[in-house]
Amino acid sequence: MTETTLQAARILRITAFYVAALLIWEGLIRSLHVPVWLVPAPSHIFEVIAEKNSIMLFHTLATLQETVLGFALALVVGILFAIGIVHFPMLRDTLYPTLIMFNSFPKIAIAPLFVIWIGVGIESKIANAFLVALFPIVINMIMGLTNMDPELLELVRAMSRSRWVLFWKIRLPHSLPYLFAACKIAVSFAVIGAIVGEFISGRSGLGYLVLSANSTFNTPMAFTALVYLVLMSLALYGGVVLAERLMLPWYHREPAA
Amino acid sequence: MLESICIERLCKVYRARDGTDVEALREVSFTVGRGEFVSIVGQSGCGKSTLLKILAGLLPKSSGTLFIEGQAVDGPRRDIGIVFQKALLLEWRRVLDNVLLPVEIFRLDRREYEAKALRLLRTAGLAEFLRKYPFELSGGMQQRVALCRALLAEPALLLMDEPFGALDTLTRQKMGFELLRLWEEWKSTVLFVTHDIDEAVMLSDRVLVMSSRPGRIMDSVTVDLPRPRQIFTKDTPEFIRFSSRIRRCLWEEVGND
Ligand SMILES: Nc1ncnc2c1ncn2[C@@H]1O[C@H](COP(=O)(O)OP(=O)(O)OP(=O)(O)O)[C@@H](O)[C@H]1O
Ligand SMILES: [Mg+2]
Numbered sequence: 001m002t003e004t005t006l007q008a009a010r011i012l013r014i015t016a017f018y019v020a021a022l023l024i025w026e027g028l029i030r031s032l033h034v035p036v037w038l039v040p041a042p043s044h045i046f047e048v049i050a051e052k053n054s055i056m057l058f059h060t061l062a063t064l065q066e067t068v069l070g071f072a073l074a075l076v077v078g079i080l081f082a083i084g085i086v087h088f089p090m091l092r093d094t095l096y097p098t099l100i101m102f103n104s105f106p107k108i109a110i111a112p113l114f115v116i117w118i119g120v121g122i123e124s125k126i127a128n129a130f131l132v133a134l135f136p137i138v139i140n141m142i143m144g145l146t147n148m149d150p151e152l153l154e155l156v157r158a159m160s161r162s163r164w165v166l167f168w169k170i171r172l173p174h175s176l177p178y179l180f181a182a183c184k185i186a187v188s189f190a191v192i193g194a195i196v197g198e199f200i201s202g203r204s205g206l207g208y209l210v211l212s213a214n215s216t217f218n219t220p221m222a223f224t225a226l227v228y229l230v231l232m233s234l235a236l237y238g239g240v241v242l243a244e245r246l247m248l249p250w251y252h253r254e255p256a257a
Numbered sequence: 258m259l260e261s262i263c264i265e266r267l268c269k270v271y272r273a274r275d276g277t278d279v280e281a282l283r284e285v286s287f288t289v290g291r292g293e294f295v296s297i298v299g300q301s302g303c304g305k306s307t308l309l310k311i312l313a314g315l316l317p318k319s320s321g322t323l324f325i326e327g328q329a330v331d332g333p334r335r336d337i338g339i340v341f342q343k344a345l346l347l348e349w350r351r352v353l354d355n356v357l358l359p360v361e362i363f364r365l366d367r368r369e370y371e372a373k374a375l376r377l378l379r380t381a382g383l384a385e386f387l388r389k390y391p392f393e394l395s396g397g398m399q400q401r402v403a404l405c406r407a408l409l410a411e412p413a414l415l416l417m418d419e420p421f422g423a424l425d426t427l428t429r430q431k432m433g434f435e436l437l438r439l440w441e442e443w444k445s446t447v448l449f450v451t452h453d454i455d456e457a458v459m460l461s462d463r464v465l466v467m468s469s470r471p472g473r474i475m476d477s478v479t480v481d482l483p484r485p486r487q488i489f490t491k492d493t494p495e496f497i498r499f500s501s502r503i504r505r506c507l508w509e510e511v512g513n514d
Contacts, residue, residue: 149343170347248349
C-alpha cells in the first residue's frame, strides 16, 4: 500500500517538475520578448507539433529505421566478433588490437566517406549508426564472455573440457548483463550515427529536418524535430531496458515488492 | 579396504615465467579408503589447494603417481564432485537448475536426476527454495546448493576446499553436521581441506597434517570417535586429545622454521 503511494508521489513530483520547467520557459520567453527564431516558447512548439505531426512522424520513422538497422547490425556483428576473438587466438591477435586502435578514433569522421562509398541513401546512415554502435558491444561482450571467477571455470573444467559446454552453459549466459549494458550505450550512439549521416547527406530524417529548418531560421521546426528525437531515443533506451528485464529476471536485484 | 585415492611420492613445482620455481608439494604419499572421510589441515600456502586441484585433474603433477578409484588421473571425470570456498553458483539459474548442471554437462537422464536433486535439496533443507535465484539465498544456503550440485552425479569422491571457510562459526558447525548426514546417506569418499583443526577432528575418520611449503604429510591421525558425532563430542577428552595432538604437530613444525 505504502509502496504504491510512494510510487504515485514520485510520479507526481516528476510531472510537477517538468510542468513547472515548461511554464518557466514559457514565462521567460514572453516576458523577455525573445524572438521566435532565437528560442521558441513551448506553446509555439506544441503548435508545430499539432500542425505538422504527420510530417514529423515520417521523418522520425526514417531516423528510427536507420538507427534500428544500424544497431541491429552492430549487435549481430559485435557478438560474432566477440565470440571469435574470445575463441580464436588468430583473431585475438589481429582483429582485437585493430578494434582497440579504432575505438580511440572519432568514427564519425569517416561518415563523409560512406557517402562516397555507398551513396546518399539510407545505407550510409545505417553504416554510420553501425560503426559507432559496434565498439561498445564488442568490447563489453568480450568482457562478459571472459570476466568471470576463474574458480568457476575450474569447476566446470573439472567436469568437462568441451568448449561447447563452456560457451553455452557459462560464457554466454554470463555475458548477457554485459551485453545489455553495452546496448544501452550503443543504442544512443546509433542515434548519433544516424543523425550525423543525415546532416551530411539525405532528404529525410530528423537530422535532415533540423538542418533544413536551421537554414531557413525556422527555429520552432528545429526544436520540434529535437522533441521527436528525444522521444525516439527514450523509446529506444526504454526498449532495451524492457528487454533486459524480461530476459534477465535474475539480474534485477531489487527485492520482490 | 579398497582404495579411493592412492598417492605416491607426489611432487608439484610451479614453474614461474621469471624462472623462480615454487615447490608446492614434496613427496606426498597417502591413501584414502573407499567411503572414508579424510581431512587435510595445514598452514595457509602449504599446498592443500594445489593437491586438490591435481586430484581434480585441473593441474598437472610434476612427478609421482596418483590414482583415483584405481585409474590414473588425466583430465575431467564424472566420479568427482568439487566444492570450493565460494559457492560458485550460476547466478542466472534457479536453485534446482543449478543443482542439475552436471546432468547437462554429463548428458544424464534429466528425469531420473531431477528426483535425486529434489531429494538432495530436501535433505539440505532447501525444499522451499527450488525456484529462487542464487542472489535470494544466504551464503550458507548457497553453499548447501553447491554441495547438492557436487553430490548429484553420485561422485565416488568428493573434494572440498575449505567449503565452509566463508561462513560464521555457528553456520559452519551446522553445515558440518549436515555434510555428515549427506555423507552417511551417500557414502562417497570425502577429502576435506580446512584450516580449522576442530572442524577436521569433528568431521573426519582421519586427519592428515601437512607441513608448511613444500607440503609434506607430517602426521596421519585416525579419529576413532563414535558416530554420529554431536556438537558435544567437542567437549569430550578424546576429542581434545586428538585436536591438541594435531595442534602440537603444526606448532612444532612452525617452531622449526
Ligand atoms: N598458479 C600458481 N603459480 C605459482 N605458484 C603457485 C600457484 N598457485 C599456488 N602457488 C604457490 O603454491 C603454494 C601452495 O598454494 P596453495 O594454494 O596450494 O596453498 P593452500 O594450502 O591452499 O593455502 P590456503 O590455505 O591459503 O588456501 C603457495 O605458496 C603458492 O604461492
Ligand atoms: Mg587453498
